[in-house]
Amino acid sequence: MSTSTNEKRSRLDPPIPATYFGNCDVKQMVVAFIKEVVGNDGFTCALEGISEALNRVKDEGVLNGAERWVWDMNEFMEGRISILGSPRFEVYSIDFGCGRPKKVDISSIDGEEAFSLNESRDIHGGVEID
Template identity: 45%
Template sequence: MGYTWVCASAVADEEISIGVTMDARGRVYPPLPATYFGNCVVGRSTALERGKLLGENGVIAAVETISEMIKSLKEEGPLKGAENWVLLMTQTVVNNDYKLISTAGSPRFEVYSVDFGWGKPEKVEVVSINRTGAVCISESRNGGGVEHGWTARRDVMENFAKLFAEGLQQL
């Protein structure tokens, strides 16, 4: 996710914050069982100066910032600030000056393992990302990595795809 944040920041005209959704079933007390069927997802967001993201160690800075954000979930508890979540989400949508790239999903949700009686899915896509700008992250359908889904204007997507692929080749 850190690498995606850096690439998105490189093709954007402004600073972008990042938000991550996380499974809170095992983080509430008492913990919910893994078989719990319902929404128990929480979010956290953080920001980093665009200059740091685009600097020489931008990916490292992004990963460290995201890691600290995730650690706060354990330290503060998953429901810290829940009373303000709706207000924060509303302000994010209304305030065009605040750009947020967020996740819709997680490889740990194991969406390709879900079977509602019709068999396991061939392809999973979160269509709401077209309106929200979120990055959909899931395990890959063949089990060998992760899938990223993201939508943006055509020119932004083309620049992002080029930058993302070039960066991967350098690793």
């Protein structure tokens, strides 16, 4: 049985109005040791971490701890490089009724230690790196 959009929005605290148009995505961090993920039980390890993150959202709410998100992420990412997006998301094929996007940027990239990957808007098989 599918859940209607209004039912999904009312699960947020505070609820999102039915007139809202757009995305409401929240990142969750799953941390695991490389040796666990690439080991024989790697799939199970990854699945357990994802399950724990989903249960946190369900139990504590989508916005719980939001005041610390930037601080926690910056602390965790110290000395690391991030890649956001994927050419597989096909962001240039999305049309909300006003035509294909002319340019897609990932606004959550902050600093010099991150870059984004998207498929090319005009070149089949091409990749945009920002």
